Amino acid sequence: MALLTEYVRRFIDGEEALAQAVTTPVLVWEAGLFADDWSHPPSQVPTADNPVVFLLRKTEARPNPFEAGISLGRASVNDVVLPHKSISRFHAYFQQESTSARWAVADAASRNGTQADGVPLKPNVPALLGSAHRLRVGDLDLTFLSPDAFVRWLKKLVETV
Numbered sequence: 001m002a003l004l005t006e007y008v009r010r011f012i013d014g015e016e017a018l019a020q021a022v023t024t025p026v027l028v029w030e031a032g033l034f035a036d037d038w039s040h041p042p043s044q045v046p047t048a049d050n051p052v053v054f055l056l057r058k059t060e061a062r063p064n065p066f067e068a069g070i071s072l073g074r075a076s077v078n079d080v081v082l083p084h085k086s087i088s089r090f091h092a093y094f095q096q097e098s099t100s101a102r103w104a105v106a107d108a109a110s111r112n113g114t115q116a117d118g119v120p121l122k123p124n125v126p127a128l129l130g131s132a133h134r135l136r137v138g139d140l141d142l143t144f145l146s147p148d149a150f151v152r153w154l155k156k157l158v159e160t161v
Contacts, residue, residue, distance in 0.1 A: 001044055001052055001053070001054050001080075002044075002052070002053055003044060003046075003050050003051075003052060003053070004028070004050050004051045004052070004053055004157075005050050006053075007053055007150075007154060008154060008157060008158060011151070011154045011155070011158060012158060015151070015155065018151065018154070019147070019148075019151045022055070022147045022150055022151065023147060024055050024056045024057045024147065025056045025094075025103055025129075025144060025145060025146050025147060025150070026053050026054060026055055026056060026144075026145050026147075026150045027053070027054040027056060027072075027080060027135070027142045027143070027144055027145075028051050028052075028053055028142065028143040028145060028150075029046050029051055029052045029053075029054065029082070029140065029141075029142050030046055030048075030051045030141060030143075031045075031046045031047050031048045031051070054080045056070050056079075056080070056094055056103075056144075057070065057079065058070060058079055059078075059079045066078075066079075066090065066093060068093070068095065069093040069094050069095035069096075069106075070093060070094040070095075071090060071092075071093050071108075072087075072091050072092045072093065072094070072137065073087060073088055073089050073090040073091040073092070073108070073110075074087040074088060074089050074091065075089040075090065078090065082137070082138075082140060084138060084139065084140055085138075086112045086138030086139035086140065087110075087112070087137060087138040087140065088108070088110035088111050088112070088138070090108050090110075091107070091108055091110040091112075091114065091137055091138065092105055092106060092107050092108055092110065092114045092121075092137055093105070093106055093108055094106075095126060097128075102128055102129065102130075103128075103129045103144070103146075104126035104127060104128050104129060105121070105126065105127055105129055105133075105135065105144070106121065106123075106124055106125060106126040106127070107121040107122070107123050107124070107125075108123070108124065109123035109124060110123075110137075110138070111138075112137075112138040112139070113138075114135065114136065114137050115135065115136040116129065116133055116134075116135055117133055117134050118134070118136075129144050130146075131145065131146040131148065131149040132144065132145050132146070132149045132153075
């Protein structure tokens with residue numbers, strides 16, 4: 001997890017190097033929640049000007065009982081940790097298809113559900129993702145971006161400044 005400004009700086013330092021370094025999709029988490037909504041404060045909180053970016057990959061630094069994909073939830077054992085009251089301990093998971101290299105997201109029978117582009121997901125039924133999708137997990141809005149889409153998005157951000 002890193003603030004968007006870190007990726008913008010890396011993009012400015014070398015677009016090609018960043019494109020080669022970002023080999024997994026990302027989740028972009030934008031601001032919009034209050035401090036009392038957290039089960040415990042996250043290490044980095046997005047602001048309106050500086051979203052938080054998560055690389056979608058397994059976290060080696062801590063044991064994770066979910067081996068079948070990349071887990072997202074409130075508990076610290078998840079690969080993507082969002083310690084918000086509306087997020088279940090194990091809320092959703094991402095998997096890469098072996099045949100097409102496309103990604104899918106599935107709700108893990110969470111209390112407050114998961115949506116992809118406004119469509120509620122059925123528990124444990126993966127929904128295929130394209131290069132860019134809006135996700136809602138609990139009360140949090142996230143954007144899923146493929147590596148290429150993320151670099152293109154960064155380029156547009158830099159060009160507009």
